[in-house]
Amino acid sequence: xxxxxxxxxxxxxxxxxxxxxxxxxxxxxxxxxxxxxxxxxxxxxxxxxxxxxxxxxxxxxxxxxxxxxxxxxxxxxxxxxxxxxxxxxxxxxxxxxxxxxxxxxxxxxx
Amino acid sequence: xxxxxxxxxxxxxxxxxxxxxxxxxxxxxxxxxxxxxxxxxxxxxxxxxxxxxxxxxxxxxxxxxxxxxxxxxxxxxxxxxxxxxxxxxxxxxxxxxxxxxxxxxxxxxxxxxxxxxx
Numbered sequence: 001x002x003x004x005x006x007x008x009x010x011x012x013x014x015x016x017x018x019x020x021x022x023x024x025x026x027x028x029x030x031x032x033x034x035x036x037x038x039x040x041x042x043x044x045x046x047x048x049x050x051x052x053x054x055x056x057x058x059x060x061x062x063x064x065x066x067x068x069x070x071x072x073x074x075x076x077x078x079x080x081x082x083x084x085x086x087x088x089x090x091x092x093x094x095x096x097x098x099x100x101x102x103x104x105x106x107x108x109x110x
Numbered sequence: 111x112x113x114x115x116x117x118x119x120x121x122x123x124x125x126x127x128x129x130x131x132x133x134x135x136x137x138x139x140x141x142x143x144x145x146x147x148x149x150x151x152x153x154x155x156x157x158x159x160x161x162x163x164x165x166x167x168x169x170x171x172x173x174x175x176x177x178x179x180x181x182x183x184x185x186x187x188x189x190x191x192x193x194x195x196x197x198x199x200x201x202x203x204x205x206x207x208x209x210x211x212x213x214x215x216x217x218x219x220x221x222x223x224x225x226x227x228x
Contacts, residue, residue: 100160
């Protein structure tokens with residue numbers, strides 16, 4: 001049973017920088033897993049932020065960026081704003097199954 | 111603007127069946143794979159199923175295989191999720207989401223969700 005792991009919680013000061021990571025128990029996360037990142041605020045559906053590891057949607061604030069870092073997918077927030085306080089989920093694609101697996105989510109406090 | 115609207119949720123008895131719907135607007139529906147994702151209130155997201163644009167290919171999470179069936183009616187821009195033998199563990203908010211380029215750019219736009227309580 002493959003598991004996708006994220007930090008349960010992180011705290012960042014307003015204006016600060018924080019990196020959230022996404023690891024797979026199956027091994028290093030590569031671009032073949034098409035990592036996606038989502039933001040979810042209470043009572044709202046998830047909102048897509050990043051796809052294919054580092055690509056942004058037209059609505060994604062410039063302060064968010066995605067990358068592959070040390071065998072994990074990473075979401076970096078530079079210049080955190082109070083409105084960035086939310087849950088963040090990563091999502092990986094396992095082509096061999098094929099299935100998608102979400103990470104457990106990171107609760108980000110600003 | 112792409113919009114998705116789920117419906118069909120409700121309070122159901124264990125063992126019963128339910129069909130969820132997701133109606134799409136603002137896109138050429140047949141060109142887009144569609145997915146279902148569920149979330150137990152207060153918990154994380156769980157991918158449930160994905161169907162290709164023409165409906166010829168479907169994938170399911172192991173946790174729902176055999177009881178959930180995804181389908182679509184492209185003439186009505188509507189996605190469905192048939193759930194049989196409902197269990198307490200199926201209690202969740204069910205979201206539909208659309209894909210722009212599968213799997214590269216997936217789960218781009220989400221509906222507000224419909225709640226199933228078993």
